[in-house]
Amino acid sequence: QVQLVESGGGLVKPGGSLRLSCTASGFSIMDYYMSWVRQAPGKGLEWLSFINSGGRTIHYADSVRGRFSISRDNAKNSLFLQMNSLRDEDTAIYYCVRDNYMLFDSSDIWGQGTMVTVSS
Amino acid sequence: VLMTQTPLSLSVTPGQPASISCKSSESLLHRDGKTYLDWYVQKPGRSPQLLFYTLTSRFSGVPDKFSVSGSVTDFTLKISRVEAEDVGVYYCLQRLHLPYTFGPGTTVDI
Numbered sequence: 633q634v635q636l637v638e639s640g641g642g643l644v645k646p647g648g649s650l651r652l653s654c655t656a657s658g659f660s661i662m663d664y665y666m667s668w669v670r671q672a673p674g675k676g677l678e679w680l681s682f683i684n685s686g687g688r689t690i691h692y693a694d695s696v697r698g699r700f701s702i703s704r705d706n707a708k709n710s711l712f713l714q715m716n717s718l719r720d721e722d723t724a725i726y727y728c729v730r731d732n733y734m735l736f737d738s739s740d741i742w743g744q745g746t747m748v749t750v751s752s
Numbered sequence: 753v754l755m756t757q758t759p760l761s762l763s764v765t766p767g768q769p770a771s772i773s774c775k776s777s778e779s780l781l782h783r784d785g786k787t788y789l790d791w792y793v794q795k796p797g798r799s800p801q802l803l804f805y806t807l808t809s810r811f812s813g814v815p816d817k818f819s820v821s822g823s824v825t826d827f828t829l830k831i832s833r834v835e836a837e838d839v840g841v842y843y844c845l846q847r848l849h850l851p852y853t854f855g856p857g858t859t860v861d862i
Contacts, residue, residue: 669800677792677800677843679852693851727799737847738790738805745799 634658634741636728641746648718648750654711654728654743661685662706665731667739668713670724678724681713682731696722718750753778753846755855762860764834772858774827774844780807781824781848788848791820791829794857795840803829803842836862 640652654666667682681692681702690702701714711728726748730741754777764770780789787807794800802811804820807827817832831838839862844855 676841676857677794677845677854679845679854682852691850735802735809735811736786736788736806738802738811739792739800739845740802740811742799742801 636730636741636743638726638728638743638746641726641748643749643751644718645752646719646750649714649716650718650748652713652715652726652728652746652748654713656709656711656730659730660706661704661709661711661730664733665737666702666704666711667729667731668702668711669727669729669739669742670722671727671745672721672724675724680726683711715748718748720750722748723750724748753780753849753853755844755846755853757842757844757855757858760856760858762858764831764860764862766835766862767833770831770834770838770860772829772842772860774822774829774855776825776827776846778849779824780846787823788846789822789827790845790847792843792845793838793840794843795837798840800843831860834860834862 638654668680683702699717703712725745727745728743729739731737732740756775758773789807790805791803792800819830841857843857
């Protein structure tokens with residue numbers, strides 16, 4: 633079964649750090665771009681970052697650039713998001729997403745999400 | 753790129769049609785001829801799921817009661833006959849200009 637499972641969310645104080653992980657099953661992530669998308673409570677979707685299959689091309693949303701870092705370990709079939717200098721407004725569900733090259737890199741597989749709460 | 757959607761909320765009688773407009777502040781037409789506009793739906797309590805990609809390509813399993821149209825900066829998603837299973841928030845997403853941006857979402861309920 634093709635799926636993505638995120639982990640690593642939790643409660644963290646403002647200014648703190650957290651590392652999210654996403655493990656894929658049913659396919660090899662090495663063939664795909666991968667992304668992170670988040671959703672603040674009761675709000676819409678916000679695209680955060682993508683990383684190409686080799687890990688050399690990376691882009692970020694302005695809201696997280698310089699604080700968040702996306703990476704991948706193709707051998708472990710995993711995607712990561714290192715989040716530093718966390719702010720209250722980073723509180724959200726974080727989704728790991730597969731961008732399918734066969735669909736012009738549209739996001740066809742989404743994880744169930746992991747909740748990050750930034751609060752003192 | 754700013755994405756806007758109208759309406760932001762839509763209440764539909766079962767069996768009736770629904771239409772959602774999405775507009776982008778810049779052209780989403782790439783020189784390769786593709787328009788990089790996707791549609792997603794997020795059903796209550798679920799992760800988002802892909803409906804259409806590159807403007808008009810229907811994702812696997814999406815019923816043909818859903819249709820899309822538009823070009824360049826103006827796009828429309830239509831549901832010919834809304835059913836209870838179609839309740840959710842519909843988002844457009846532009847993937848031509850970095851950073852990618854979603855529309856604010858349109859809530860469809862019965």
